Amino acid sequence: MTFIIPCLWWNAKLVATFIREMKNILVPTDFSENSLKALKYAQVLFGSRECNFYVLYVGTLLDTKKDSESSGAIDEDAPENSKQKLTELVEGIRGQNSNANHHFYALHEYGFFIPTIKKYLEGQHIDLIVMGTKGATGIKEKVVGSNAGDVITKVQCNTLVIPKEVDFSKPMDIAFPSDFNIFYSHQILRAVAEMMQLGNGKLRIMNALKEGDTLNQEQETNKEFLLDYMEETFPDRFSFHTITNKSVKSAIQCFVESRSIDMMVMVAKNLNFIQQILFDSIVEKISFHTKIPFYVIHE
Numbered sequence: 239m240t241f242i243i244p245c246l247w248w249n250a251k252l253v254a255t256f257i258r259e260m261k262n263i264l265v266p267t268d269f270s271e272n273s274l275k276a277l278k279y280a281q282v283l284f285g286s287r288e289c290n291f292y293v294l295y296v297g298t299l300l301d302t303k304k305d306s307e308s309s310g311a312i313d314e315d316a317p318e319n320s321k322q323k324l325t326e327l328v329e330g331i332r333g334q335n336s337n338a339n340h341h342f343y344a345l346h347e348y349g350f351f352i353p354t355i356k357k358y359l360e361g362q363h364i365d366l367i368v369m370g371t372k373g374a375t376g377i378k379e380k381v382v383g384s385n386a387g388d389v390i391t392k393v394q395c396n397t398l399v400i401p402k403e404v405d406f407s408k409p410m411d412i413a414f415p416s417d418f419n420i421f422y423s424h425q426i427l428r429a430v431a432e433m434m435q436l437g438n439g440k441l442r443i444m445n446a447l448k449e450g451d452t453l454n455q456e457q458e459t460n461k462e463f464l465l466d467y468m469e470e471t472f473p474d475r476f477s478f479h480t481i482t483n484k485s486v487k488s489a490i491q492c493f494v495e496s497r498s499i500d501m502m503v504m505v506a507k508n509l510n511f512i513q514q515i516l517f518d519s520i521v522e523k524i525s526f527h528t529k530i531p532f533y534v535i536h537e
Contacts, residue, residue, distance in 0.1 A: 276370035276400040288339040408437030409500035418457035441476040446489035
């Protein structure tokens with residue numbers, strides 16, 4: 239198998255290009271504190287970029303049948319009230335935001351959540367989805383909520399999941415766990431490089447191995463390609479770490495917490511890590527997920 243290593247001038251051109259590009263960001267909201275935090279984090283993260291923020295509320299089909307005056311009281315979840323709340327939310331954000339490069343738009347829709355997300359991906363040419371999540375609230379609950387989990391696994395768009403206790407700062411140390419079972423395409427590397435540029439951050443590439451395991455030839459090839467790319471593009475802003483543990487999940491947890499990681503980057507088709515970290519975690523054993531964003535890259 240032959241791979242072409244990107245040359246220096248091409249990498250520099252790539253980085254300069256995406257810094258200039260307008261970013262279209264979709265932020266689903268349910269008016270909760272967590273969804274508002276996600277929107278705020280996105281504004282901080284992309285503070286230096288020109289962005290269109292599309293704030294989307296998806297009402298259920300049952301909402302269309304509600305009668306807000308049936309009991310003589312105002313039903314805050316009734317269709318007209320959700321439209322009004324969304325309008326007021328976006329107008330309030332516009333009033334509070336002093337960044338002339340940020341533009342905000344309200345999107346209100348009735349229907350199923352995932353099909354609606356997919357509809358606006360194409361219609362608004364969305365580059366990124368930013369979602370809040372409450373994280374795990376019970377001993378056996380999953381790290382991400384059902385909506386965020388569905389978006390990560392069912393929608394072909396890069397997604398940034400913002401946890402409840404996130405710090406509103408740009409990521410300086412970014413963890414990139416991998417088992418090197420996938421080839422790092424141009425699209426994956428571009429997304430990683432962009433996130434590094436936003437906070438002038440450093441990438442901590444980590445390989446979590448179970449005791450006694452070694453990389454096969456294909457994994458070694460993928461690893462060398464990734465390290466060569468980083469050496470050419472960000473020679474002073476990356477490091478590589480091999481962590482050995484009986485549990486891959488525990489190895490990643492230990493690495494993230496011991497190095498004060500600000501964000502974790504994962505590739506959607508590398509389901510091994512996605513499933514272990516996001517969809518099979520227990521509160522008593524995993525704590526970092528409540529504080530750092532997860533950036534999931536799609537191809």
